[in-house]
Amino acid sequence: MSDDHNHNHNHNHNPPHTHDHGYSHGGHAHSHAPANFNRAFAVGIALNTGFVAIEAFYGWQINSLALLADAGHNLSDVAGLVLAWAGSLAVGLKPDARHTYGFKRATILAAFANALLLLLAMGGLTWEAVGRLSAPQAALQAQGGIIMAVAGIGIVVNAVTAWLFMRGGDDLNIRGAFLHMAADALVSAGVVVAGGLTLWLGWVWLDPVVSLIIAAVILWSTWSLFTQSLHLLFDGVPASVDVQQVRALLLGLPGVADVHDLHVWAMGTSHIALTAHLVTQASDTGALLRSAEEELHEHFEIRHVTLQLETPAYAAVCGLRPGLGCQSS
Known part of the structure; x- marks a missing residue:
């Protein structure tokens, strides 16, 4: 040379x-953050899968769109956590002759897929909630207590899961997991409030309204993740x-x-x-x-x-x- x-x-x-x-x-x-989050992913996925089953069951039993919507969103978050975990694990795969950089980009793909999944889920939720606004479910008034109890469990599950990912804010993939769980905790708190007002004041219209607020909060928190991950996919x-x-x-x-x-x-x-x-x-x-x-x-x-x-x-x-x-x- x-x-x-x-x-x-x-x-x-x-x-x-x-x-x-x-x-x-x-x-x-x-050190690279994703290598240290295997336990957080496993615990978070287990907690949220269990909560999805509880929330979907009671939402179906009492015909609460707020609970069913939040269950659907939490199910998409479970899928998002699985994607994020897969992306994190892919970073550890060794480069080879055909993939000389290794598979680090899997974390960007996971963040993008996670955001896209949430955006699609919230589109479906918004459509259903708008339809419910024209025909509120009067039977929900007597079920406010169940809504509050189930959503209260959600606050705990989501807050604990968010805490598990709190120290990974420098990594877009981990930060996506944290933001979703933190938003879920706030959303569950909103469902508790809606359940209380439905029980005490008979505001059955509040169930679809809270669903729309849930969608708005999640769209707001997800948009940044979506645009950043898309930007990185194009070598931004x-x-x-x-x-x-x-x-x-x-x-x-x-x-x-x-x-x-x-x-x-x-x-x-x-x-x-x-x-x-x-x-x-x-x-x-x-x-x-x-x-x-x-x-x-x-x-x-x-x-x-x-x-x-x-x-x-x-x-x-x-x-x-x-x-x-x-x-x-």
Whole structure:
């Protein structure tokens, strides 16, 4: 390899693509959140599956749309937790010759599928609730106590499940699980209130109204997850990274004269990758690379860095330089 063109230096000084157990460099240790949530997923899925059965049974018995709607939503959350768990486990699968990055993107797919599932479920709920508004179920008045008791169980189940995922907020996949469970706890509290008012004041119209409020709350909490995961699926820059700041950091490194072909994307919901061409005449390229790796890791949590070092002479003819036939960032 000539001095003019040092190509594809990988930041991890171990064999390529062994990032699944965290990264430690320059005294900074960071672990990937999904690896620690197997127990949380198992407990959360078990608790919510049991609660879905209870809520659906009593909702069917007393013909409460609020309970049936919340049961349907909680069932979709169970499916969402299963998807999120599968995505989390996929991160640990080893790369192979045909999947050289491994399967980290499964976490993004899980977050997207989770959000899409919820959006579809809430569309169906809204349709049914609007129909019920024109024909409230008068028999619900006597069943307010059952509605309150069942929803009260839901508050406990959802709050406990949300707590299990509270420490994973930096990972979109885990944060999706947390937000859904936290929203469910609030929704269950709303159902308790609706049950009380139905019992004491005879407001049977409140059952479909609460269902519509449930749908609105969940749509609001899910939309961000949906748009972020869709953005990452198309190799969008993660929200935690400002590309202009990254460019400024690289340009500020000693000996760097220019930066081009800079790309930042998410390999998974907790794995960020970067590639760039640095134009430099630095004599100690090892020190430059180490400095770049440490700064990118420290300031942006970018763990997978690939840098191409070029002399000004090589950069002048680099096919990826802006204006030389290949669009560059």
